[in-house]
Amino acid sequence: MTTSNPGQPHQPSPTAPQPDGERFVLRFQRSDRLLHGFLMASFLTLALTGMPLLFPEAPWASKLANLLGGYRVTGVLHRMAAATMLLVFSTHLVRLAHRLIVRKDFGMLWGPRSLVPQPVDLVQLLQHFRWFVGLGPRPHFDRYSYWEKFDYWAVFWGMAIIGTSGLMLWFPAFFARLLPGWIFNIALVVHGEEALMAMVFIFTVHFFNGHLRPDKFPMDLVIFTGRVSVEELKHERPAEYERLVAEQGLDKVLTRPPTPGLIALARIVGTIAVCTGLTVAGLAIYALLR
């Protein structure tokens, strides 16, 4: 998900350049943000409707299941959200194929704009740990840091594994024509365990890395507005900033600042998502520790 087209370039006044905090670079296109929005909504729905079945003996389980509408309604909601997520996943795969085959954007496969893990990620991981303990400078991240790549691939394989096992459990009679019955035992275990890992990971680690850590607290709106200030870009991803300036010139990649309406919407959606996620994580951890 690279920003090859930064959108409509912003035209800064040549006489009075604005401060970095008020100049914005487009990090995520609208289509990327929409896909993330659908992914988020479907993920939260799947998490909420799946939780009672993951921890049926927890004291909150039957209350949550009934609150969401009981056995039938939660079942339907879970499958609707699953269909949405599979659609998001397929759209993403089609877009990737389009970029690679039609637009021949090989930069997505390797290099600073790619999400593919590379040796530099291992180096930066070690550098980051050194920085954590105060033994070195902060690594110069480019467009995607190693933890963002992990997030991406975790969700990618998560969708593949949970999606496949989920479809098998959704249509057991069909899959039983091709596969032996014991495969459903495995599908059930894999579906639940992988989903538990995905939920707790997204609602703790991803939330912390993306939103809750002191630099970003309470949340980073970039995934909703798509825009990051030059000031933040310089601080967070100096390598990307330098590369953008060197490749295209900073003026070329500048975009309109996010409108107040978009920011307000982002805050509302973000708050709902983060609160829901933290609640689900809390319920899961409570049930696990009980």
Place this chain on the structure above:
Amino acid sequence: MVMTSAMRALKTSILLVTLLVACVAHAEEAADATTPTNEDCLACHSDSLDRSKGKPIPSVAEPYAASIHGQSELSCVDCHADLQGKELPHPDKLAKPDCSTCHEDAVAAYEQSVHANSRRKSPDSQAAWCTDCHGVHDIRGSKDPESKTYHFNLPTTCGKCHGNEGIIAKSHIEIGNVPAHFADSIHGRALNKSGLVVAPNCATCHGNHDIRRASDDKSRVNRFNVPKTCGTCHAGIRAIYETSVHASALREGNPRAAVCIDCHTAHDTKVVDAAWKADLVKECGTCHKESIRTFRDTFHGKVTTLGFTRAATCADCHGSHGILPQKDPGSLVSDARRTQTCRKCHQGATEKFSRYDPHADSRNQQRNPVLYYISQAMKLLLISVFAFFGLHTILWLGRSLVIVRKLQAEGKIDDDK
């Protein structure tokens, strides 16, 4: 006339004999006069007496007249035998009537009962005696709707003691307030709400005079006798039950083999609906511990644990009264019949489909090796991911807080940022 000595002697003898005969005759007449007749008793024990002065005297005229003893024209002293040949008024305390004079068999049966045992053991026992259930002067035949032992009235009669918390506590009646449970059971409702004389009351299962403890092997409610007792009404179900693995275990003398009351309970018997069946899983699990644990891990088990009744529970696959071991070809879960059983819910189920293990155990390496290793791998992955990112997050948080503190101290950011 001058009497000879012989004549004088004869005269004396005649006089003496006459006197003696008169005396004996008079004595017999006096005995008949002292035994009170019913009229004598009712002279005091009826409403016609002025009760304004002295000690109150219980009135028994009306209840006695309506009672089966009154109707049969028994006299008071037939029961109050200690008053025979006694002058009235009688002492305050009368001897306890001996019912066995007439009801020999009933009393002999009663002597075998838990009630009689309790009375023998402890002089202050409150256990039921004849009059506690049948009444005193107002005893009626059990066919009489007014009778304390009439079919619909018996639960209330037993409930006088078995529904009395004080007596329950004092007499250590372990089972507690049974009539309250029974009243809400399907049997209690059939009796009280629907007015069915075919519905069982206490005596139908427990018997009447010879009620015994369930632990007594002669008791009708002893585990080994329960199928026969329930089978007196539920004969069709009993016939099926007798073919089951539970019945053969019971015949072999296994006291843990399931009988009717283990699933249906004795006094809380309910309509068999989906909610009841879902709840029954717990009951099967009291013996089949391994099976319930593995069932709880599956989709069927999880859905039922949440209280939803759509998913299969034990009886849906294994059957109920005629339950057979899996190896028996007649079993619903035998290799031959299993697919058919799955199809009850999963219409498209195939032979392959029915190879699903509804009791798979991801912790059992022998039974489900593939599942075991996959599950272990998932756990390892989960632990490694959270161990790594847990450390990553904590270190990052610590570092970030140090930086924020430093910037605050240098005045580069204000507290709001």
